Amino acid sequence: MITRAALQGPSWDLLADLQLLLQFHFMQNALTVGTIVAVLGGAIGYFIVLRGQSFAAHMLSQVGFPGAASAVLLGLSPVVGLLVACVAAALGIGGLGAGVGAGGRRESALIGSILAFSLGLGLLFIRLFSGSAQAIYAFLFGTILGITDRDVVIALIAAVVCLGGLAIVCRPLLFASIDADVAAARGVPVRLLSIVFLVLVAVAVAEAVQVVGTLLIFALLVAPAAAAQRLTARPYLGLALGVLLSLVFTWAGLAVAYFSNYPVGFFITTFAFATYLVIHVAVGAGAARERATGASRRDVA
């Protein structure tokens, strides 16, 4: 179905290109869900990077794979399976006491075990799906071009709930993420917040899996936020910048894939990685220069 669009090719007339992009219902749905997921992933991702919980996000995305697969086997929407499996896993590791001190050693071991188990389950489902390699492929690398109208509604509801929750907890969460001991003394429920946050991550992961699949999840959850934090140390600006980068990667990835006939996930991850790399190198060089001049200034003073 993309081939026909690709034949028409992009022009320098952006309006015409946009009309081309939006002429199919599947592309409208893809852009809508892509936008929802980019906003959610960028915002939640800011705190994932700040708390050093990338590994937890990765585990949740892997848990989503057997979750989505079992939902399909039961005749349910894969989105429902993703949401249920991810939230259950988040409550599980939160309840077992992990994720309290962000990025702790015990958490790593527990998450690693769950990760292996869910991949094992995934292997089982690959066998059960023997008739349809396409379905497996979709879970691993995203189903953005096959989003149904119902998936769009579910994604929108989940994102609104999730962003609303994040807006309520954002300040205490920021406090607890940076300085858990002081936050606890100031009356912030640090442990409860860490569990609430994992559930929010679970919802964001379940949404993002639809766009980039379980294997490419970091492109939307970690890379934009990490790049944003390299660019600014202002918390709310960093959060907004992460959302913006995430949106740009998703839109650009969808557009380029549409006209090129190569996979969406490849382009989104490539844009995300390239941007992160450029910013990392540029900011690193700038900081080194600043440190050098700052040090000499201090020597003079």
Added chain:
Amino acid sequence: MAAEAPPHGAADALRLDHAGIELGSRFIWRDVDLRIVPGAFAAILGPNGAGKSTMLKALLGVLPLSEGTISVFGRLVRRGNDAVGYLPQRRTFDADLRVRAVDLVRLGLDGARWGLPVGRRSAEARRVDEVLEMVGAHAYARRPIGELSGGEQQRILIAQALVSGARMLVLDEPLDSLDLNNQQSISALVRRICQEGGVTVLLVAHDINPILPYVDQVVYIAQGRVVSGTPDEVIRSETLSRLYGTPVEVLRTTDGRVIVVGQNEPVSYHGHDH
């Protein structure tokens, strides 16, 4: 400022009555009666594992007492008390932590509040500026906290602890990871906050020497018991020998430093060179 009276006339800044804490079926300390008057600079000393940090957690309301009572400015302790500012024991912030120092200070003011920070916030911003000025951290407050030196981070954390209008500053080994220069300047800063702001200071120390000239009261914790008094009353051979239940000798060097020497086991927490 120092004359600002506490709400209940002569209420103590900190008061423990028959207080005890049991952790894992063992009393860390018990039967502790302790008073610290408002505006005092008190040092909490004792060997590792004696329960110094435990006492701080108790007065912050983070760790409940197993027996007795503990009150701050005449009220039983509770978490989230604006009157108490806290600096936990730590090494340093992660160098990768990309949050500005000023944002960290701001969290001391409104970090426990739910919801997005909306509406007019200029009063809060002014208050943050004020404390940054007070601790002399204005020059580097806009840089990421992870890039600051240990001494700079300590000043930022003191600003954070004070920003909500704390009348008591609780510091857990704030000098431990600092070089000699920074130990002296941070000690002097804390003394200034105590004297000029009338803020009661409770400082857990590994080595009393950097703060010895400023300390009004010493709280010495060892063997599950606590003695308290002026530095001269507490840091002497008879008092500490009685507390430890074993002969302990207090030596004074010609430059005024104090060294505590145990006979059976080395009492290693004073007078080590930096």
